Amino acid sequence: MAKSKSVQSVKGMHDILPEGQSYWKFVYKKGSNLVDDYGFNKIDTPIVESSQLFLRSVGEETDIVSKEMYNFKTRGGDEISLRPENTAGVARAYIEHGMSSWPHPVKLWYWGPMFRHDQPQAGRYRQFYQFGTEIFGDDNPAADAESIFVALGFLGSLGFKNLTLKINSIGDQNCRPHYLKVLKEFLKSKAKQLCAQCKVRAKENPLRVLDCKEESCRALFKEAPQLIDHLDENCRNHFKKVIEFLDEIKAPYMLDPFLVRGLDYYTHTVFEIILEENAKTAELEEGKAATDVAGLKGLALVAGGRYNGLVSLLGGPKTPAVGWATGIERIILAMKNLGLKVPETKSQPKIFLAQLGDFAKRKSLVLFEELRKAGINASTSLGRDSIKAQLRIANRLKVKFSVIIGHKEAIDKTAILREMDSGIQEIIPMEGIIEAVKKRLKS
């Protein structure tokens, strides 16, 4: 097989082919227009950052950094990494360019590839695109709500319905340690009944134990102390106000006391937007029953939260911030599975130029250029000499008209304009051809 003898794409990496581009274009357009309307400005940061950045921000102990990051050493010996997410990079840029002196809040958005070395699955790649926003310098719960609202608006603009917003507060440096103590005690008392995995986690990352999907554990955790009951007054107030804002803008939400996130920098609000568990595909053909959306059950389309400690952690001034991100491959897969359609954006030529003989070929090349200058999307197949083959291409391209220049026409300084549907042809003087084409295309 030719495939195996030639070079293949690296595991977990994928090509976005022309027919897939209409989805990408559509999602990008909807997303960028929306955040523009909300006053966000685009920022691009490098795909490569110093490894330190992620170790310090995302967290050395997190899976993303400890297991999934692409790390390299440069010739000079610098340790660098492919970015596994972009909040750290944007925060770094915020500090590096002195954005703290910009009028606040500083509202930024980004779109670009991220890299994580995990197991590829549907909607899950080692290089994948994320789109997201960050708001710096706004401590107000309204900024949390705005972030959530923008994320919901984005998904809504793509046609998603039946979304569930899960939200929780994980407190901050002041109150989380107290909670962890209480939680650890609880887990100790139940140690014997925990699943193997939870036993390990109870020691290493107790917060994540609450995430366990094991039925027996879940039952156990019903009595577990909840973060939300251990928030200090400041945190509780903040969370309460976020919820009030969500009520105000009528965003449907679900409090999830077990929602924790895999990045260390989060404080206060954390949230996820998932497709409802019972999301079904559109009924495609008659007789074909709707099926569960493959691979997407409970998968987060959007995730985000507040990270008030991040900027100062990276050496910048103490700056509250909040943001979210979404995975584009995942979004597009969900759109396809749900039958959400996007407009076709393939290049659609309006007319086709066919020629016979070298002299005519030269003439049609000139005309081709003139058509382009006149803003008419024309196509041609100058490499083919048989008129039959050329018209076959014209037919396949679904053009309305073909312009045919044979040897005779080239000498007479005329061209044949053929309407493809009817097959009606007329001979038009060369200098009038552009006008004639324009006129026909209009009607």
Added chain:
RNA sequence: GUGCCUAUAGCUUAAUGGUAAAGCACCGCUCUGUGGUAGCGGCGAAAAGGGUUCGAUCCCCUUUAGGCACCCCA
């Protein structure tokens, strides 16, 4: 990182322990001057490596890739 399933041409599929077949697609010819339909022809495949066997695409092992479920996550 773990477990299960899968791998035949660009795509979809077939048969077979003994020369790998077809449809679609692509290219050409019939037809250097007219497409859609037709006829004819061409291109082109066993993921890689090893083992069992007289002989392996088929049976076995390893690797690779994909899917699914974990883990984790967007």
